[in-house]
Amino acid sequence: MDLVIVGSVALDDVKTNYGSVKCALGGSAVYASMSASNFCNTAIVGVVGSDFPREHVQLLEKNKICTKGLQILKGKTFVWKGTYDDPNIAETLDTQLNVFADFNPILPDDYRRSQFVFLGNIHPELQLNVLDQMKDPMVTACDTMNYWIENTRDKLLEVIAKIDIFFINEDEIKMLAGEKNLYKAIDIVQKMGPKLIVVKRGEFGAVAFHQDFSFFAPAYPIREVVDTTGAGDSFAGGFMGYLAANKKFTEKKIRRAVINGTVLASFCVEDFSLNCLKNTNVQKIEKRFQEIQKVIYIADKNQ
């Protein structure tokens, strides 16, 4: 296994200015693994209820995602209901944890020997639990959200101190650092331990900060932003999938990983749920990669 992804698996009700879906496949682990699977052998670790439609598992498997670590518990699958007026701001209407409340991620033995692991946005305690199960991984990464920053800060700091890559939204890193200036906030969080901080800025792209370099990427321009649910997870999945496929954690690969993450996020937002992401392939990704490369290329001084 190249990459193990742990996180939520959900059935989402989402309403945006483009329409709505009910009981649609979602969750951080689903968006991230569907994105990563374009690049590498990916395994998903999560929990669903007995109501979880068989077709969703089949979709994951069709995309060569290993579902051996997807637990099926008696009860209902995690439900998230949200609405967007501004495509960049989700308003949560309802959260029903259901079987997710009892999630206890247990990694199959071959997963534990994976060199790359991505801990999607779940309770930091569970993230630590998964980290403990890993046997000498090359690169560990996590995402988080404002809820954990506010309510389980100490546990989150434990996670951040242990992982290599920390994915976080711009507003959330400012909250975590208690600092309004992004670059000063990054300075503060760098001291908490992660080798690489990747700040997700939504429609404004992403920035990656390492002590030796930084990299700024714009978002891929999208004219019809249908639903931004899962965009951050898709970004992280594309990023981690690319790194895991290359089995490297170098500056050059990190720069390309940011762009690949950006491309996967751009597919995610073009339709509800996994509707667009499930139709991506290497050719489509490469095309957008090259388009981004063109829009940030600076000509030589003497041309």
Place this chain on the structure above:
Amino acid sequence: MDLVIVGSVALDDVKTNYGSVKCALGGSAVYASMSASNFCNTAIVGVVGSDFPREHVQLLEKNKICTKGLQILKGKTFVWKGTYDDPNIAETLDTQLNVFADFNPILPDDYRRSQFVFLGNIHPELQLNVLDQMKDPMVTACDTMNYWIENTRDKLLEVIAKIDIFFINEDEIKMLAGEKNLYKAIDIVQKMGPKLIVVKRGEFGAVAFHQDFSFFAPAYPIREVVDTTGAGDSFAGGFMGYLAANKKFTEKKIRRAVINGTVLASFCVEDFSLNCLKNTNVQKIEKRFQEIQKVIYIADKNQ
């Protein structure tokens, strides 16, 4: 003369989280011409009152800006008073037009033969007036603001139809187009006539859209954003100054012009008024240019 810049010349009272200044040199034409003068022979066209301190004129002249077109009228100089809580959002406390209410830009004869002209944020009627005086310029550009979009829309559309480069803030282009999606807004405004649209996104950088290409640049990372007054004008001044110095309006020069604009804006915000901009030089600009080049560089696929 390489570049003629028309706009406001002001005495500003500004308060930010870093402190405050009173009666400080400001105005769109001042920020733009001080920025442009790093690259090319620049002329400023504006109006001041008899109270305008002699030292401010000396500062412009010390920076080799021609002040022949700076009218001195009996009365008081234009005054703007503003405050910032969020460094990106100016709250206007007071505007006293004074002699600026009677501004009638008259270009000296040698200015009219300039190949580049930048019409800073003033009444579109005055922008048209200046355009009429120009004799076969190579590149014309203008900036504007929400006030003109709302109150003198028809006149503004006349200007936009005539100029080559349209500088505008992200919120303002959305307002002008009546469209919330940036890229669709750009599509709409492109049909209004300008060859190049440059959208200023503040701390998120800038994008340039031409029918044949687009270019995305991040902002230069600044840890102490003291005062953002004049940042957009400094951006446009740096951009236009670089183009005028090269006497070219090509894709390659436009890409580098965006970065040079970004660099000048970054110096602008590091101190109040012209305090930081007045100490820039080619070496300092080139250093930041190269730093931006590094943070957007993508390594080759096979490295």
